[in-house]
């Protein structure tokens with residue numbers, strides 16, 4: 001199988017092993033070295049069994065969407081290799097705020113175990129023996145592997161009840177007579193602000209024009225009845241200016257800013273998705289699990305996801321199939 005790992009944002013040189021080698025004797029020290037900030041010192045460590053073979057882990061980088069990919073990449077690589085997966089506490093703490101069924105442990109139970117840093121490789125391709133460990137660089141996205149088990153990763157990222165309830169309340173706000181009609185909710189992810197500069201630098205491209213979102217909305221309006229669009233964006237005011245004239249558009253965070261966790265839960269609670277770019281909206285669409293109309297941006301991870309997922313289409317693809 002062809003394994004593609006896309007690196008978002010920047011590629012930072014992996015973990016300088018030569019300088020830290022002398023200091024890292026146990027996984028206790030090692031875990032801290034994987035995190036962006038100082039992690040909470042544990043008062044007690046559970047002394048579990050030490051790994052017999054290698055482990056899979058990753059360095060923390062980026063925000064929620066990136067860290068979901070980092071977690072999922074470790075999870076999938078462990079399935080593929082049979083190695084034991086571990087994520088640093090900093091990633092687990094972040095994701096535990098949203099999800100209630102995470103299975104990949106932190107280093108808490110193996111903190112006392114010696115780290116065999118000489119047996120670390122940085123990718124599946126470089127991995128030859130079961131006694132070697134894999135430490136993935138930050139921003140890793142193991143798309144092909146993760147999507148091999150897409151239903152299982154969606155299960156892994158089961159949103160907790162509190163957030164689900166809140167997100168349902170937002171959907172209720174978007175319509176008045178919730179019980180009366182059979183509504184179809186389409187989450188629309190609009191990434192602006194700092195990503196505009198990133199698109200220019202990294203992809204030498206402009207952000208999606210309003211016509212992209214409007215055309216995608218039309219596709220869903222044609223296909224379903226009683227469609228309601230729930231717009232989630234880092235720039236709600238821009239969205240309100242562009243799409244607020246439509247009576248079936250609700251812009252989240254317009255009055256009061258939602259947490260990223262709630263915004264993700266809202267996208268995940270929708271039936272279908274319109275997605276532009278960025279890892280956050282990507283997960284919103286994957287977790288929603290319905291049909292996704294996505295922006296055609298080559299060299300972005302979404303292009304590969306679009307190839308792998310039957311329910312993901314660009315506007316061009318949709319139109320080709322519906323002449």
Ligand SMILES: *[C@@H]1O[C@H](CO)[C@@H](O)[C@H](O)[C@H]1NC(C)=O
Nearest residue numbers: 120121125126127128129132
């Ligand atoms: C793994 O095997 C490949 C090809 O056999 C070799 O080039 C590479 O150096 C090996 N990697 C390690 C870490 O032993």
Ligand SMILES: *[C@@H]1O[C@H](CO)[C@@H](O)[C@H](O)[C@H]1NC(C)=O
Nearest residue numbers: 053116119128129130131132
């Ligand atoms: C790891 O496996 C290789 C290949 O089987 C072997 O040569 C090496 O001695 C092993 N190292 C350890 C620490 O077990």
Ligand SMILES: *[C@@H]1O[C@H](CO)[C@@H](O)[C@H](O)[C@H]1NC(C)=O
Nearest residue numbers: 181182183184223224225271
């Ligand atoms: C509600 O709408 C969905 C999607 O359009 C459809 O699959 C389902 O059969 C509808 N249910 C009812 C009770 O009309």
Ligand SMILES: *[C@@H]1O[C@H](CO)[C@@H](O)[C@H](O)[C@H]1NC(C)=O
Nearest residue numbers: 168171183184185269270271
């Ligand atoms: C659409 O999403 C709403 C809100 O999450 C949900 O209540 C409803 O069951 C979904 N409809 C279908 C057809 O899945």
Ligand SMILES: *[C@@H]1O[C@H](CO)[C@@H](O)[C@H](O)[C@H]1NC(C)=O
Nearest residue numbers: 296297298306314315316317
């Ligand atoms: C994306 O756009 C390019 C250039 O217009 C086109 O050749 C390609 O088919 C499009 N890809 C998809 C998946 O729609």
